[in-house]
Amino acid sequence: MTYLKKSPWLLHYDASSCNGCDIEVLACLTPLYDVERFGIINTGNPKHADIFVVTGGVNEQNREVIRNIYDQMPEPKVVVAVGICATSGGVFRECYNISGGIDQLIPVDVYVPGCAARPESIIDGIVKSLGILEEKRIQMKERERQNEPGASPGGGER
Amino acid sequence: MISIVNAILFLLLAPIIGGLVTGIDRKITARMQGRVGPPILQPFYDVGKLFEKENLVVTASQNFYILSYIVFIIVSGALFFAGGDLLLVIFAFTLAHIFLVLGAYASNSPYSFVGAERELIQIIAYEPMIILSAVGMYMVTKSFFVGDIAASGMPLFLYLPGVFIGFLMVFTIKLRKSPFDLSTSHHAHQELVKGVTTEFTGPNLAKIEIAHWYEDVFLLGFIYLFFAFDPVIAIVAIIIAYLLEILIDNTFSRVKWQLTLKSAWIVAGMMGLVNLAVLYYLAGVLI
Numbered sequence: 001m002t003y004l005k006k007s008p009w010l011l012h013y014d015a016s017s018c019n020g021c022d023i024e025v026l027a028c029l030t031p032l033y034d035v036e037r038f039g040i041i042n043t044g045n046p047k048h049a050d051i052f053v054v055t056g057g058v059n060e061q062n063r064e065v066i067r068n069i070y071d072q073m074p075e076p077k078v079v080v081a082v083g084i085c086a087t088s089g090g091v092f093r094e095c096y097n098i099s100g101g102i103d104q105l106i107p108v109d110v111y112v113p114g115c116a117a118r119p120e121s122i123i124d125g126i127v128k129s130l131g132i133l134e135e136k137r138i139q140m141k142e143r144e145r146q147n148e149p150g151a152s153p154g155g156g157e158r
Numbered sequence: 159m160i161s162i163v164n165a166i167l168f169l170l171l172a173p174i175i176g177g178l179v180t181g182i183d184r185k186i187t188a189r190m191q192g193r194v195g196p197p198i199l200q201p202f203y204d205v206g207k208l209f210e211k212e213n214l215v216v217t218a219s220q221n222f223y224i225l226s227y228i229v230f231i232i233v234s235g236a237l238f239f240a241g242g243d244l245l246l247v248i249f250a251f252t253l254a255h256i257f258l259v260l261g262a263y264a265s266n267s268p269y270s271f272v273g274a275e276r277e278l279i280q281i282i283a284y285e286p287m288i289i290l291s292a293v294g295m296y297m298v299t300k301s302f303f304v305g306d307i308a309a310s311g312m313p314l315f316l317y318l319p320g321v322f323i324g325f326l327m328v329f330t331i332k333l334r335k336s337p338f339d340l341s342t343s344h345h346a347h348q349e350l351v352k353g354v355t356t357e358f359t360g361p362n363l364a365k366i367e368i369a370h371w372y373e374d375v376f377l378l379g380f381i382y383l384f385f386a387f388d389p390v391i392a393i394v395a396i397i398i399a400y401l402l403e404i405l406i407d408n409t410f411s412r413v414k415w416q417l418t419l420k421s422a423w424i425v426a427g428m429m430g431l432v433n434l435a436v437l438y439y440l441a442g443v444l445i
Contacts, residue, residue, distance in 0.1 A: 003206030034193040036184075039200050044348030047214060047359045050207070074212035074359045137210055 004050065004076070004137050005130045007039040011049035013069055015102065016092070017056030020116035021083035025053060027119045035123060046072040051129055052079045052106075053122075057089045058099040070106045076136035078109040078129045082122055087111040161305070165240040168375070172235060176371025177201045179378075183404055184344075190408045205367050211360030216265040223261030224362045228369040230254035235376035241305025244292040251288075251376070255281055258354060258366070265357035273353030277341035279415045283422035284328040290430035291328075294321040295383065297437050308386040315384045315395075320433030322384050326399060327425045331418070332377055334370075335407040338418050345407075 014022050028035045029042055043049050046069045058066065070079070081102045084090035089100040102108050109132045112125035181198040188195025197203075215221060234250035237243075255277065262274035296302050298317045299310040307314070315322055331338040336345070342353030355366055378396050385392035413421075 003203050004210055006203035007200065007207040031192040034188070034195070036188065036196050037194040039196050039203055042347060043352070045352045045356055047357060048352065048355075048363065050211070072214075074214040076211070140212070 002134060004133050007041075008050045008126065008130055008133065009041045009043045009048055010051040010053050010080075010126065011043055011046050011069065011073070012053045012055070013066065015054050015056035015062045015066060015086065016059045016098070017083060017085060021055035021086070021114075024116045024119050025055065025082060025122060028122055033119050033123065035126075038123075038127070040126065046070075047074065049073055050077060050133060051126060052077060053082055053126070054079065054086050054102045055082045057085045057092055057101060058105050059097045060099075063099070063105060066102065066105055076133055076140050078133050078136065079106055080110045080112060080125050080129050081108045082112045082125065083117045084113050084115045087113050090115060161240050165236040168236050168239040169232065172372050172375040173368055176368075176374045177205070179374055179400070180371060183400070186401075186404050187345075187408060190404070201367070201371075205364045208360050208364035208367070213361045214359040215362065216267070216357055219264045220261050220358065220362060223257050223264060224358065224365050226257040227254050227261065228365045228372070230257060231369040231372045231376075235372050235379075238304055238376055238379055241303060241308070244295065244302045244304055244307070247304070248288055248292060251373075252281065252285060254369070262354040262357065267357050269350055269352075269356040270354065272350055273341050273356060276415060277354050279419055280331055280338070280341055283338075283419045284331045286423065287324045287328045287426040287430055290426060290434065291318075291321050291325050291380070294318045294430070294434055294437065297434060297441070304383065307383055311387050313385075313387045317437060318384065318433055320429035324425050324429040324433075325380070325384075326402070327422060329377055329381070329399065330403055330406060331422065333374065333403055335403050337406065337410040337413050338422075339412060340415055340418060343412075 012022070012025050025042075027033060028040075035042075046052075050073075052070060052073060054066065056062075070077075079102065081087045085092060085101075087101050087103075087108075089095075089098050092098045093100060099105070110125045110129045112121055114121055117125075178198065180201040181196075184200060185195045185198055213221075230250050231254040234247050234254060237250065238247045259274045259277050259281075262270045262277065292302065295307050295314060295318070298312055298314055299307045301307060301310070330336075334341075334343055336343075339345070340353070342355050355363060358366060378400070381396050381399050382392045385395045
């Protein structure tokens with residue numbers, strides 16, 4: 001089944017972005033780009049999301065928040081780093097309070113560079129992440145099959 | 159009198175009809191907003207996807223509450239389409255929503271709590287009007303059984319215009335459409351995170367969605383009952399009522415819970431009770 005690719009719900013988190021990329025992410029939702037035609041919904045809830053879209057780099061203020069949001073998302077999940085700050089820290093890389101890109105903290109699957117990243121490239125990045133999402137689902141299924149004999153009765157609880 | 163066949167047909171067809179109606183709803187909504195919109199089958203993709211996801215729960219009792227929610231929604235809908243007692247249908251319908259509220263309360267999340275409180279307020283807001291509808295139908299047809307009401311051949315809509323308008327108001331609340339989508343909404347994905355559904359993931363969320371499809375079909379069936387004397391008029395009425403809901407959804411902003419409660423009760427009182435009072439005093443003349 002490939003339902004996952006037809007209905008990716010994303011969660012957008014503004015790490016320490018300057019809002020440039022955030023505006024471009026929101027532009028994807030406007031009638032001009034209308035990502036809902038691919039079934040993409042911008043949820044505000046990590047528990048409903050499949051794709052974690054992060055803009056801006058990691059700093060000491062948001063380190064815990066990013067970690068927490070990532071942990072709350074149910075498997076399978078992918079992370080898309082939007083904008084050059086999220087991919088590597090960008091011009092803020094050398095700042096005393098910036099640890100660098102999002103991949104310093106959580107595994108990132110797709111990098112969308114740009115300052116600010118254009119809506120077209122953001123959509124492109126998210127569509128690219130769908131393939132990875134599908135791979136992760138198959139991996140998750142296999143893991144479940146291997147664990148089946150001694151699986152905990154609680155299912156997905158943790 | 160109770161038709162098992164109808165109940166089974168409801169069980170099998172309602173999710174398909176409900177999902178399609180939701181898909182068409184999303185498409186029309188998108189067109190009203192100048193967007194292309196998702197494919198008609200999008201709700202099915204969404205539910206299919208949710209079943210593929212991990213079921214992350216805060217407490218295991220959430221699973222039980224959501225299962226109870228969908229079971230009681232199906233029971234109430236099946237009983238309705240089988241021609242059962244309308245009061246029992248309404249009772250099971252309310253119980254189902256209480257399970258949803260309990261599920262939200264079980265999760266110990268502030269967002270979920272706010273959603274649960276609001277869902278309770280919505281139940282308080284719509285419940286009188288739904289019961290008034292049943293009472294109105296009883297006053298005209300002298301039966302609480304859906305089968306008898308549908309078979310009576312009486313133009314219920316002409317006897318109960320006020321009750322019908324009141325029911326349309328409740329219909330807006332029940333479909334989670336815009337002026338009254340307090341507890342959870344199809345559009346406001348970020349507001350108060352997502353109300354009652356905040357703490358439900360994957361399969362549990364899918365069950366809530368499927369229960370909502372069953373609920374939609376049940377409510378459309380309720381509208382049918384007002385026009386049961388002529389199936390063609392009834393279906394046209396259902397389509398017009400639903401399109402009206404979509405229009406209202408897209409043209410109104412969300413109201414506060416106080417206004418929801420007040421307006422629902424004022425409409426129930428003004429339209430419903432006055433209608434019933436007129437029916438009561440003119441019973442000898444009209445029926």
